[in-house]
Amino acid sequence: MPVRVVENSAPSQVSGANPGHTSPPACTLLSVGQAFSGTQNVSSLQKDEAWRVNVRIQGCDLDHGYLCGTMEALNVPMADTPVVTFWEGEIVDAKNHTFFTGKWEATSEVDIRHWTKFPSFSPLLSQVEVDGGRSLDLSSYPYIFMRWKEQYFVNVGTDCGLTIAGFYYVCFSCSDGSINGFYYDPNSSPFQKLELKSNHEGRWGYSFSSYELQ
Amino acid sequence: MPASSASSAHRPEDLISRLSSAAVDGETKLKALRELKNQIIGNRTKKLSYIKLGAVPSVVSILSSAAADDDASSTSVLLQSAAAVGSFACGFEAGVKAVLDAGAFPHLLSLISHPNSKVVDASARSLKMIYQSKLAPKYDFLQEKNMEFLISLLNNENENVTGLGASIISHSCETNVEQKELSDAGVLKRLLNLLGGSLCERDASLESLATVVKGNSEVVSRFLGPESGRALRAVIELTKDRYPRTRLLACMCLIAIRNASPSYLQDAGQKTKLMLILLELLDDPGQVGDEAAFALSSFIAEKEDLQQLAFEANVVDSLCNHLQKGPLQAKRIEGILLALADLCSKLESCRSRLLSLQVLNLVTDALTHDSANVRAAACICMKSVSRSVKNLSAGSFVNEVIVVPLVQLLDDNSISVQVAALGAISNIVVEFTKHKSVFIQCGVVKQLVQLSKSMESAIRLNAAWALRNLMFVSDDRCKEGIFFELTASTLTSLICDPEPSVQEQALALVRNLVDGCVDSIEYVFLEDGLILHAIGRQVQSALKAEVLVQGMYVLSNVASGNEIHKEANNNSQLRTAATWALVNLTFPSSPGASNRVAKLRNAGITSQLKTMVNDPCLDVKLRVRTALGQFMTSAISVSPPVVALNQHGMHHSRIEARKLFFFPAFESPLEVPTMRVRITSLLVLLLFHFAGVMLCFHSVPIHSIA
Numbered sequence: 001m002p003v004r005v006v007e008n009s010a011p012s013q014v015s016g017a018n019p020g021h022t023s024p025p026a027c028t029l030l031s032v033g034q035a036f037s038g039t040q041n042v043s044s045l046q047k048d049e050a051w052r053v054n055v056r057i058q059g060c061d062l063d064h065g066y067l068c069g070t071m072e073a074l075n076v077p078m079a080d081t082p083v084v085t086f087w088e089g090e091i092v093d094a095k096n097h098t099f100f101t102g103k104w105e106a107t108s109e110v111d112i113r114h115w116t117k118f119p120s121f122s123p124l125l126s127q128v129e130v131d132g133g134r135s136l137d138l139s140s141y142p143y144i145f146m147r148w149k150e151q152y153f154v155n156v157g158t159d160c161g162l163t164i165a166g167f168y169y170v171c172f173s174c175s176d177g178s179i180n181g182f183y184y185d186p187n188s189s190p191f192q193k194l195e196l197k198s199n200h201e202g203r204w205g206y207s208f209s210s211y212e213l214q
Numbered sequence: 215m216p217a218s219s220a221s222s223a224h225r226p227e228d229l230i231s232r233l234s235s236a237a238v239d240g241e242t243k244l245k246a247l248r249e250l251k252n253q254i255i256g257n258r259t260k261k262l263s264y265i266k267l268g269a270v271p272s273v274v275s276i277l278s279s280a281a282a283d284d285d286a287s288s289t290s291v292l293l294q295s296a297a298a299v300g301s302f303a304c305g306f307e308a309g310v311k312a313v314l315d316a317g318a319f320p321h322l323l324s325l326i327s328h329p330n331s332k333v334v335d336a337s338a339r340s341l342k343m344i345y346q347s348k349l350a351p352k353y354d355f356l357q358e359k360n361m362e363f364l365i366s367l368l369n370n371e372n373e374n375v376t377g378l379g380a381s382i383i384s385h386s387c388e389t390n391v392e393q394k395e396l397s398d399a400g401v402l403k404r405l406l407n408l409l410g411g412s413l414c415e416r417d418a419s420l421e422s423l424a425t426v427v428k429g430n431s432e433v434v435s436r437f438l439g440p441e442s443g444r445a446l447r448a449v450i451e452l453t454k455d456r457y458p459r460t461r462l463l464a465c466m467c468l469i470a471i472r473n474a475s476p477s478y479l480q481d482a483g484q485k486t487k488l489m490l491i492l493l494e495l496l497d498d499p500g501q502v503g504d505e506a507a508f509a510l511s512s513f514i515a516e517k518e519d520l521q522q523l524a525f526e527a528n529v530v531d532s533l534c535n536h537l538q539k540g541p542l543q544a545k546r547i548e549g550i551l552l553a554l555a556d557l558c559s560k561l562e563s564c565r566s567r568l569l570s571l572q573v574l575n576l577v578t579d580a581l582t583h584d585s586a587n588v589r590a591a592a593c594i595c596m597k598s599v600s601r602s603v604k605n606l607s608a609g610s611f612v613n614e615v616i617v618v619p620l621v622q623l624l625d626d627n628s629i630s631v632q633v634a635a636l637g638a639i640s641n642i643v644v645e646f647t648k649h650k651s652v653f654i655q656c657g658v659v660k661q662l663v664q665l666s667k668s669m670e671s672a673i674r675l676n677a678a679w680a681l682r683n684l685m686f687v688s689d690d691r692c693k694e695g696i697f698f699e700l701t702a703s704t705l706t707s708l709i710c711d712p713e714p715s716v717q718e719q720a721l722a723l724v725r726n727l728v729d730g731c732v733d734s735i736e737y738v739f740l741e742d743g744l745i746l747h748a749i750g751r752q753v754q755s756a757l758k759a760e761v762l763v764q765g766m767y768v769l770s771n772v773a774s775g776n777e778i779h780k781e782a783n784n785n786s787q788l789r790t791a792a793t794w795a796l797v798n799l800t801f802p803s804s805p806g807a808s809n810r811v812a813k814l815r816n817a818g819i820t821s822q823l824k825t826m827v828n829d830p831c832l833d834v835k836l837r838v839r840t841a842l843g844q845f846m847t848s849a850i851s852v853s854p855p856v857v858a859l860n861q862h863g864m865h866h867s868r869i870e871a872r873k874l875f876f877f878p879a880f881e882s883p884l885e886v887p888t889m890r891v892r893i894t895s896l897l898v899l900l901l902f903h904f905a906g907v908m909l910c911f912h913s914v915p916i917h918s919i920a
Contacts, residue, residue: 032686033686033687033726033729056646056687058603058606058607058646059603059604059606059607066562068603068604068607070607070646086604086607086608088604151604152608154607154608200774201730201731201732202731202732203732203774203775204774204775204776205770205773205774205775206770206774207728207729207730207770207771207774208725208729208767208770208771209686209687209725209726209729209730209771210686210722210725210726210767211644211682211683211686211726212679212682212683212722213600213601213640213641213644213683214597214601214637214638214640214641214676214679
């Protein structure tokens with residue numbers, strides 16, 4: 001499914017002495033309660049395999065570049081039930097987080113190798129190579145880049161034979177709410193692709209729920 | 215003196231009769247005054263019993279007649295009666311009230327100008343006692359004479375008189391105007407000098423300084439001057455004083471300065487030091503320790519940078535240690551819980567630290583404390599901790615130990631406890647696992663619905679808020695359970711509540727109700743569309759943007775339903791509301807209209823409106839024409855929209871619309887930038903919903919829609 005580009009302007013560099021104080025766009029499709037569904041390709045050399053995946057956003061705090069939610073893997077071979085995990089996301093906003101992961105066994109070379117898999121990343125590449133994208137103004141860029149890291153299993157024990165050691169490089173399209181991601185774990189097969197679309201849940205349109213913490 | 219006679223002379227009734235009798239001589243009266251004074255010093259029970267016997271008016275009458283006498287013998291009577299009045303007032307509200315009721319205040323005030331310095335000292339001490347109480351009369355600084363008098367007090371040689379001056383300021387200075395008057399009159403400079411005075415002068419001056427600068431950045435910069443060195447250094451120096459009370463007051467003065475002007479006290483090291491001093495003061499078993507926790511709370515409240523510093527300085531651990539050391543007095547627990555609440559209000563690191571220290575059980579224990587203030591503070595702390603989405607998602611707060619006492623507090627006698635409990639419950643019900651039914655089963659919903667009908671608007675607001683959060687992404691059975699308790703009519707009254715903030719929560723509740731399974735949209739059509747009509751009315755008349763936004767989202771969610779829903783929308787006031795909002799946004803005389811017209815035009819709204827010119831609903835048709843008229847007449851200098859009315863054009867305008875929707879920051883600023891843009895954007899999306907509808911609409915005979 002081709003992703004329609006809203007505006008193909010390359011992001012500008014932040015000028016002045018106050019770099020990185022512009023958050024990514026607040027996108028309604030990436031707000032709490034929104035659901036996404038699709039697949040994760042877990043193919044290896046031995047066989048082709050894809051798991052169906054559902055994601056729901058549970059928390060979003062743009063000021064802190066934070067996003068979280070659950071991920072449900074449906075047809076996992078070794079599990080009797082769908083496996084639900086809770087993940088926390090870092091939004092690359094040049095303020096709280098840059099394109100460089102700096103942890104989780106991901107070097108900047110690994111970072112670049114994964115980010116460049118997203119076509120929408122190419123206008124950013126040269127600057128990211130310089131400073132991890134710290135000086136980029138992503139506030140009007142129609143894509144939001146994130147890292148999603150699973151934190152715990154919600155409905156199965158840690159002895160389920162599955163691992164959540166790795167994390168996802170994620171690219172979210174603000175225009176249609178589609179999500180692409182690549183799973184990175186040095187001990188798993190490389191570049192497992194996650195593909196999700198905004199889930200209309202039986203509707204002919206978009207519906208938005210909301211909560212507000214006190 | 216024989217023992218028996220002495221005991222009879224000590225009987226309170228005898229003492230009173232000697233005080234009030236005209237027959238006894240001056241010497242006897244003086245003796246009686248002395249005796250009374252000695253009996254009541256530091257003894258609340260004695261004070262109270264003498265007050266009940268009417269001793270205070272007798273003493274004040276002796277004071278006033280002695281003040282009128284000019285002879286030397288009256289001096290001792292003045293001294294003793296003034297001191298007795300002060301003793302009654304010292305640290306005892308009932309005593310202050312009795313003293314004020316008996317009219318002692320003006321007499322004492324005039325004695326400040328007495329030629330005898332001992333009399334001046336005694337009356338200044340007594341007045342200071344009175345000014346420790348909230349009951350003391352407010353001093354009017356704005357009268358020139360009063361200000362002169364105040365300055366004369368501050369310039370006096372006697373430390374009790376200068377202390378009185380400072381106390382008057384701490385007690386009476388409230389408004390920005392008063393703060394500025396005091397600053398203009400040179401009071402700040404004088405108070406600064408007093409920081410170098412006696413212990414009593416230092417403390418009184420620190421307290422007044424905090425009062426005069428509180429919340430007033432202009433006065434702060436006057437006080438600290440252009441170089442800001444000397445004054446700030448003087449106060450900082452006193453945070454290291456050997457007396458705990460002085461250290462506390464110096465900290466509170468610095469906090470008042472920082473809270474009024476964040477540009478001072480920038481140094482992270484200094485801020486951390488201040489927190490550590492306050493933590494150390496928590497070890498003080500008395501009032502100083504109690505106040506230290508509240509001071510810490512006011513320092514870090516709402517300031518994420520300071521909360522981060524506090525986290526790094528292990529403040530969470532220290533506060534938790536104090537709680538764990540227990541048992542503590544109510545005031546101390548309250549202060550610590552509030553400080554922890556502030557710490558956990560924004561930072562996940564603080565929340566997870568608190569949770570890992572196993573302190574949550576102490577917080578839940580405090581939910582059932584005898585003191586209402588402690589109960590409220592425990593709720594507020596629970597509210598802050600439960601802002602952790604990670605723990606909400608793990609269901610960490612949904613257990614009997616927490617939920618049961620919180621729900622019981624919904625029946626608390628104190629409104630502030632009820633409101634605080636509702637706040638905590640509002641967060642805890644944001645629950646992503648399948649445990650929401652727990653809340654319905656344990657009767658929370660029934661209670662929340664009951665509270666949503668309260669006369670207290672704060673309770674209605676928080677109850678509606680809790681219901682809204684409970685409704686978030688809940689399954690069909692939960693929705694059914696909640697709606698069954700809530701009913702369409704109660705929900706309608708909440709939507710039409712006189713308070714806009716309640717309307718907002720009620721609309722957000724409906725927004726969540728009609729989200730999820732398509733069938734849930736049916737709720738708003740029940741009872742002849744009672745809820746939908748209320749929403750329509752609210753969307754047309756609401757003044758607060760937040761209300762409008764929630765209302766429009768409800769309509770948008772309803773419009774995302776099946777064709778019947780979309781058409782029902784069409785049939786109802788949705789399009790009218792949307793076009794009305796467009797009319798309002800482009801209203802010609804409003805200053806930003808042409809700017810907004812340009813935006814809407816670029817989003818392709820005009821072409822969309824043109825397709826609605828012959829709308830089957832007359833009301834919509836008329837509003838569309840009004841709106842189009844406003845689009846035409848608005849003088850704009852931007853290039854015309856590039857929207858073509860073919861299939862591709864349709865796509866293009868959809869994208870444009872989303873651009874507006876997704877990139878509010880993209881737009882040039884409006885008066886109320888984000889909210890306005892969001893509403894505008896929402897309208898665009900809504901209208902695109904109609905675009906789909908209109909296609910099928912044209913093929914439907916008009917009479918079949920009605």
